[in-house]
Amino acid sequence: MMSQLRERLSMALQSIALMDTHEHFVQEADRLKHGCDFFSYLHYVHCDLMSGGLALEKVSLEASALSSAQKKEAFFRHWPNVRFTGYGQALRIMAEDLFEVAEITPDTFAELNANAAALPRPGYYDTVLREGAKIVRACRIVWPHSSTMCDLDHLFPVPVFDHFATVASRGDLTLLEADTDVSIHNLHDLEAALDVAFAQRAEEGMVGVKNFLAYRRPISFEQVPAARAEEVLLRTTQAHADTPVGFEEARPLQDYMVHAIIRRAVERDLPIQIHTGFQNDNANFVDNTRPTRLVNLFMTYDAAKFVLLHGGWPYTQEFVALAKSFPNVYADMAWTYILGAGAAERLLGDLLDSVPANKILGFGGDYNFAEGAYAHAKLARRSIGRVLAGRIENETMSEDEALEVARMIMHDNGARLYGFAEFDSP
Template sequence: MIQEIYDYVKQLQMIDTHEHLPAYEHMREKNDVITEFLAHYFNVDLVSAGMSGKECAALKGSSLNILEKWEVLKPYWEVCRHTGYGQSLQIAAREIYGIDSICAETIEALDAAYQKGFDGNHYRTVLKEKSKIKVSILDTWGDEGFDREYFITANRIDTLIQPRTGKDMLELEQAAGVCISSFEDYLSACEIRLNQYDKVSHILKLGIAYSRSLDFLPATRAEAEAAFLKLLRSGGGYIDKEEQIYYCDPVLTNYLFRFITGLAQEKGMVMQIHTGIQEGNGNILSNSRPSHLNEIFLEYPKMKFDLFHIGYPYQSELGALCKMFPNVFVDMCWAHIVSPVAARQILDEWLELFSFSKISGFGGDYMLIDGVYGHQFMARNNIARVLSGKVEEGLMDTEQACRIGKALLYDNPARIFGIEE
């Protein structure tokens, strides 16, 4: 790696395109460091490696002390520590808490240092001072508040296009101020809701690939209305049964997605879409193929689509779509910890496939704040390594490489998401 490029990328201020952190620091749940570190992502590797549900629950619970938890964790840690998720946690332990290695001899010291982070200043220390993050785009549902010192929001549209419980419908009624008794009422409520979102943030988020395919086949209004009325009347009253889960016909979701996308396009909004591997243990991977969205990109040419997670393992497919469509952008959020090697390889490919101005280089995508630090550390390292390789190949000089590094981490997401200075 060329030291000048690494040093430059390391000190850059960045924009974080995607987070799941508590909206305010005081909302952080105080627990031990093992419970915290297993709250998101790494526990998936442990279960994949054979950890039982009982063991996982014990590590996340409060019945064992920190040393007892380590004894349960140790055999799985040894076989998973080199995954992207494991690397991120080791970096956080070393760079935030001064613990060089996570092991039986250091776990108590790590926990003691972690506990000191509940001083009300951990967000500032980790996000601003150590990670140099100007702002993070926080994935939010509904009218949740958020700390504007650290976040702007991306508003979820999943429940608008796929209502599945009476609570979904009731919350939409209350937020929009519309009594929903017809399909026209529902469409009006969705439009009002989108207007409300736009006043807070012009960024939308769709994570529906966790529950169905991204293949939104065309549907007529008549077909969608019939599906909606069936849903509304199911069980003798949709809204009256808040917690009951209902079947939402894909025809209805297909129509509503196009309806919402059309409105968002008129407003000049940006839609972030989950593509590629789903978090957790077990799902239908092919539901999240980026190519399912091909027709949507054709139908809504003025809508900005920001496609998440490099589409892993469909990253070349995602790159081809980005090359073909001016309105499609790629986002490396989550990617550097899902597979550090794949993130480097695809960035290497993309820099010679399409304009680097279409790539956002980092999004932490974490529920735990220390993980954000580890992830951005890995992202900067990955980007510097790839750019150094391009210089060594003679494709660009060091000055150009540094300019691209700044574009990936700051200039591009600032422009794509309209983030003002």
């Protein structure tokens, strides 16, 4: 049972608007073009199901060849093992709050599936996001060669420019040429194409940039002479798609272009989101993602605004130390509350103990669909409430001070960083 203090604090946090710093879901108009069912909402839960044994059966619930009945049978074989993970809790919140089914069981599945399919309809983003989750705006990651799918009212684009760094064949260059209408034959041309891409994305309302390379390589990006990068690029211009330049061989060009992207972000005063820590899916090299690999960037670009994502988990102490030390580093807790509430709460406590409060970004849903952001926001408010209640109980903060900090980390810090004019929570 909640104490009166914790109940008051929980109620107060419900009224604070969220600035959502990191999402993947598209604007409502695009979302409504595609049908869905219950299995459309698994997303991260599918990773836990695979980790818990589904992968050993050589079964994927994302495989279109499986019938709904086959998916149902496989899902419920493993659901009891994952229902209490952060991912599982988020799915349970979606089921109860949005699909209006209290329990996820074989007996409730038909109703659950029907209600999940019926939920998306015109205007439901307002109901789910603005009214339900109180997410007033969100930053959406925009992948290369794609439209923003942002309405510039609720969703704002944060494009990925990694494809300028990872070119490995003439085919890759041809795609960049098609996007930018720049012929690319040398390093100068590649940077000119990057300038065009930045201008295009700026016209589309870009509010930041995203580096996603932690999924493909260590996030150590050296200062590379232009001549060395040019050598790699010239080999790339002559490489066919079926015989591209090797990824390791291409690292000098990758490093050079990452620095080029950062410089352009600095020129436009754009925050630079960098994936640190745990990667999605079920097999990757997490050591590639250590936040301390980025220190040379922080020391080189003191005018940049580096946003380290996902708490750097499991390297959370590195994450905290960097945000404490470097004025140009911000700590973003996107994804963390569903990775694990306990770890997220320990991290938030460490951040509040060590890092200036104006540098803490307290929420990013990091979901492919708005319903997941709703559930994650509910879990985030619970965790933030527990951490701040502890601060009040140990007399580190008063109630008023705790609510002031809550408004900063939940809304105001992100709104300022991403250039929105309104700072006050509605």
